[in-house]
Amino acid sequence: MTPSYNFAFLDEDTKRMLRRALLKAVAIPGYQVPFGSREMPLPYGWGTGGIQVTAALLGPDDVLKVIDQGADDTTNAVNIRRFFARVAGVATTERTVEASLIQTRHRIPETPLREDQILVFQVPEPEPLRTLEPREAETRTLHALGDYGLMHVKLYEDIAQYGHIATSYDYPVLVDGRFLTSPSPIPKFDNPKLDRSPALMLFGAGREKRLYAIPPYTRVESLAFDDHPFEIQQWEHRCELCGSGESYLDEVVVDDRGGRMFVCSDTDYCGRRRTEAQA
Amino acid sequence: MYVAVKGGEQAIARSLALLAEARRGDPALAEIELAQIREQLRLGVARVMQEGSLYDEELAALAIRQAAGDMLEAIFLLRAYRTTLPRFGYTEPLDTDAMRVRRRVSGTFKDIPGGQVLGPTYDYTQRLLDVEAGAAEPVTPAEAALPARMPRVLDLLDAEALIERAEAGGDAEPFDLTREPLSFPADRATRLQNLARGDEGFLLGMAYSTQRGYAESHPFAGEIRMGEVDVWVCPEELGFAIEIGSIVLTECQMINQFHGGNGVPPQFTRGYGLSMGEGERKAMSMALVDRALRCDELAEPNEAPAQNQEFVLSHSDSVEASGFVQHLKLPHYVDFQAELSLLRTLNARHAAQARGEIAAADAGEAS
Known part of the structure; x- marks a missing residue:
């Protein structure tokens, strides 16, 4: 642990500011709370929002897990885990069931989460309407009015043009029937895990200086139409390492002759299944 | 056979060692001193202080050396240091x-x-590279202050x-954009x-x-x-x-x-x-x-x-x-997989439609 910095890097005033903003976020599910995002020693776009949320929540008894693309061993996940081991000295784990706090980028673990766990998402762009309306002053008004026609038209046009909704990740959700919310760039495969999750889900966007939350057991609907219901990705393959037919699969190029194999993106889930199979 | 990649931690540690070696350059040459950077690269120091929002020539010089002269990296280093500093107060408006x-x-x-x-200005220097830089001309002191x-x-x-x-005093009290x-x-x-x-x-x-x-x-x-x-x-x-x-x-x-x-x-x-x-x-x-x-x-x-x-x-x-542009080099396997899967679905549909249209045209000719 590095003694020249406060526990978990941030000073206590900053943590208090973050906790207040998080309380507001939990009180208004899906609402983007502006906060005084600090400059972190990691680059913007690499998890500064998630890191600030994690820093504000961490206590000495927490067990931290950090994943990127579902994997514990991707370099950025390793680096963030190393950061907190260094500035907070907390215990870290790669096991989903052992973690009290999980910081993630782009995935929700396959293992169902519990009430005593918190999932912290790294969010590059908190505004689900941003690609449709670049002006922040305008999107805040649209949220205030609950006017999400832009998004419905976009999804409708996808169907008219391609026969499908052409959004495969960062698929927009309506939280508690009120706020249109970005689930962060998770694949839409993970969207159903947001709905009525026992675990608290917190979202941090450092560069854009916004926090938001999905409290436990909150209703989260993925936008759809009656005649075009929401669907998740499916594979013709199973994981070639653990044989799972239910997990999100990464495609791995194995040779230069078009050879591919599919493996679980959640490394802990996959590893645990393989260990169980051997036992 | 594919083996799940492990060892990100070791890879990072080795990368850091390589970086330190590359930054230092030829060890036979003396390491550049902070005072030299402060005195001889003062415009670089000024830019790093300005965009780093911290007036400290020593720290800016240190950041420049640590960043191997990459100004944006040096600015980032200074900002990441500044963010932890307590605020003692605010100055009076500068006169x-x-x-x-x-x-x-x-x-x-x-x-x-x-x-x-x-x-001291570069405006009238004529920008000829000083290949044979000698001692600077002595400065003539001003006749009157x-x-x-x-x-x-x-x-x-x-x-x-x-x-x-x-x-x-006509403006409202400004707030601190870094807070x-x-x-x-x-x-x-x-x-x-x-x-x-x-x-x-x-x-x-x-x-x-x-x-x-x-x-x-x-x-x-x-x-x-x-x-x-x-x-x-x-x-x-x-x-x-x-x-x-x-x-x-x-x-x-x-x-x-x-x-x-x-x-x-x-x-x-x-x-x-x-x-x-x-x-x-x-x-x-x-x-x-x-x-x-x-x-x-x-x-x-x-x-x-x-x-x-x-x-x-x-x-x-x-x-x-810089952070957000460069975050594109982080893994995006999951999103990319989602896009691949979507494109394959759309392609299959497109191909089926094309076949369907050809079949319909064939049927039209036959009748």
Whole structure:
């Protein structure tokens, strides 16, 4: 642990500011709370929002897990885990069931989460309407009015043009029937895990200086139409390492002759299944 | 056979060792000293202090050395250090009238009270590479000291009511952009704070665009001055201001045309730029962009990129921009897989449709 910095890097005033903003976020599910995002020693776009949320929540008894693309061993996940081991000295784990706090980028673990766990998402762009309306002053008004026609038209046009909704990740959700919310760039495969999750889900966007939350057991609907219901990705393959037919699969190029194999993106889930199979 | 990649931790550790070795360069050569960077690369130090929002020459020099001369990385290092520093208080407004001027030029009048003072400038160097750099020519001391206070050129116009008035203390108390999130529309003090931290290259490009017809405002460099300014703070327990030191600043006041509007007659308007250390390009760019961003207040058409405050202020920061552009090198396997799967679905549909259309056409010919 590095003694020249406060526990978990941030000073206590900053943590208090973050906790207040998080309380507001939990009180208004899906609402983007502006906060005084600090400059972190990691680059913007690499998890500064998630890191600030994690820093504000961490206590000495927490067990931290950090994943990127579902994997514990991707370099950025390793680096963030190393950061907190260094500035907070907390215990870290790669096991989903052992973690009290999980910081993630782009995935929700396959293992169902519990009430005593918190999932912290790294969010590059908190505004689900941003690609449709670049002006922040305008999107805040649209949220205030609950006017999400832009998004419905976009999804409708996808169907008219391609026969499908052409959004495969960062698929927009309506939280508690009120706020249109970005689930962060998770694949839409993970969207159903947001709905009525026992675990608290917190979202941090450092560069854009916004926090938001999905409290436990909150209703989260993925936008759809009656005649075009929401669907998740499916594979013709199973994981070639653990044989799972239910997990999100990464495609791995194995040779230069078009050879591919599919493996679980959640490394802990996959590893645990393989260990169980051997036992 | 595919084996799940493990060992990110070891890879990072080895990469750090490689980086340290590459940064140091040939160990047979002496390591560059911080004092050398501070003294001989002072303009780089100034830029890092300015965009790093921290006036500390030693730390800026350290950041430059640690970043192997990459200015944006050095700025990032300084910012990441600054973020942990406690705030003891705020200074009194700086009095740049009382600047101990080392350079002061105006493009609007041939001579001005106090005179034109070139000072140390690259402007007239002819840019011939000094391949055989020898000892510097000895400096000739000035025959007379410059006046302690130099009136601002814009104040001369102010007396004639040809330029908009800028009332001292007329602005609302600014808030700290590094502690509070930016919201829109942003007032002028907040915009200036953002521009002051903004990337010099970005601001230069934006400023240049205003000269090429995107929000033309016919600017004149009313005055540019550079020199030392005293810094005063008023500690609560004392109740009166005390001087805590001095810093070098570059200030630019632009004079811009204004055709009148919002009930105001035609007059000259102001654009303002301020930069730590010697940062003339930055201060001038900032002043042009500041003026362009005042379009709504002056009821001018808001059409050009440099006038759009959400566009300018949201994209001016090099630490934000550099981080987000470069985050693209992080893994995106999961999203990419989702896109691959979607494209395959759409392709299959497209192919089926094409076959269907061909079948329909065949059927039409046969009948």
